[in-house]
Amino acid sequence: MRQINMESNRSIDRAFDVLQVFTIERPSLTKEEISKLTDIPVSTVYRILYTLERRSLVRFDPDTLCYSPGFRLIEFGSLISSILDVHREAESFLNDLHVQTRQTVLMAISDGDQILYVFNKENYDGLKFSSHVGQRRPYIYGILGPVLLSYLPNKQIERILEIPVPKHTPYTTTDPDLIRKRLQLIKDNGFYIESDETNIGVTGIGAPVFDVRKEVIAAVGVIGPSVQLVGEVLEQAKVALLTATQGISSKMGYPGKLHSTF
Numbered sequence: 263m264r265q266i267n268m269e270s271n272r273s274i275d276r277a278f279d280v281l282q283v284f285t286i287e288r289p290s291l292t293k294e295e296i297s298k299l300t301d302i303p304v305s306t307v308y309r310i311l312y313t314l315e316r317r318s319l320v321r322f323d324p325d326t327l328c329y330s331p332g333f334r335l336i337e338f339g340s341l342i343s344s345i346l347d348v349h350r351e352a353e354s355f356l357n358d359l360h361v362q363t364r365q366t367v368l369m370a371i372s373d374g375d376q377i378l379y380v381f382n383k384e385n386y387d388g389l390k391f392s393s394h395v396g397q398r399r400p401y402i403y404g405i406l407g408p409v410l411l412s413y414l415p416n417k418q419i420e421r422i423l424e425i426p427v428p429k430h431t432p433y434t435t436t437d438p439d440l441i442r443k444r445l446q447l448i449k450d451n452g453f454y455i456e457s458d459e460t461n462i463g464v465t466g467i468g469a470p471v472f473d474v475r476k477e478v479i480a481a482v483g484v485i486g487p488s489v490q491l492v493g494e495v496l497e498q499a500k501v502a503l504l505t506a507t508q509g510i511s512s513k514m515g516y517p518g519k520l521h522s523t524f
Contacts, residue, residue: 319332352471352482355509370483371480375421379406404460452470452504455496467491472511474514508520
């Protein structure tokens with residue numbers, strides 16, 4: 263944990279004190295029991311529990327008057343497990359991809375209505391234009407967002423497409439119909455190449471990572487200056503990227519080949 267010369271937020275500290283009293287041995291508790299375990303007044307505990315309940319972080323059983331951990335905590339746990347698993351299995355492939363292409367390599371996962379970057383290794387000799395680990399972006403941004411979006415359920419895709427897309431450059435595609443066609447092409451081709459739509463002079467190529475259920479769990483991308491990622495160099499980067507995503511997918515239990523050429 264980072265050491266920062268700053269006081270923590272007392273209300274948030276108390277909320278976590280409340281959440282941390284739940285254990286396998288104590289899966290449900292009354293507000294009075296929580297108050298006794300945390301040394302927080304019952305009235306304060308009740309306000310905290312009400313807030314946590316509204317956020318689905320705890321559940322209340324009116325029959326027993328007990329609280330227990332909510333389903334949102336399970337979602338957080340699944341997210342962390344997913345990040346750790348795919349990051350661990352992917353890291354060597356991503357580092358090799360960075361060495362082979364000599365360009366910036368990124369990996370992101372879906373997180374609700376946004377994407378979350380979980381890996382970034384930049385080409386320190388070139389331009390700095392990528393997102394950092396832990397940063398969230400909309401789906402219609404860069405190369406990884408559209409790749410992840412293309413494999414989501416249609417209902418979620420349509421909801422995302424209702425969100426206005428800002429023009430990052432004069433070349434950014436914002437028309438929902440054109441974006442729908444692009445998403446289908448990504449699924450058909452198994453990769454996505456974009457130039458100048460997010461940053462002028464920057465080209466990227468992205469591809470999905472699948473798991474044992476044949477579901478997309480991440481997207482990996484290579485980005486660099488358009489003057490470098492062109493022609494045969496771009497084709498070599500595409501082959502290296504698809505080889506890496508095949509390797510990661512196999513590590514995650516995906517059965518078979520993603521691309522006929524590998």
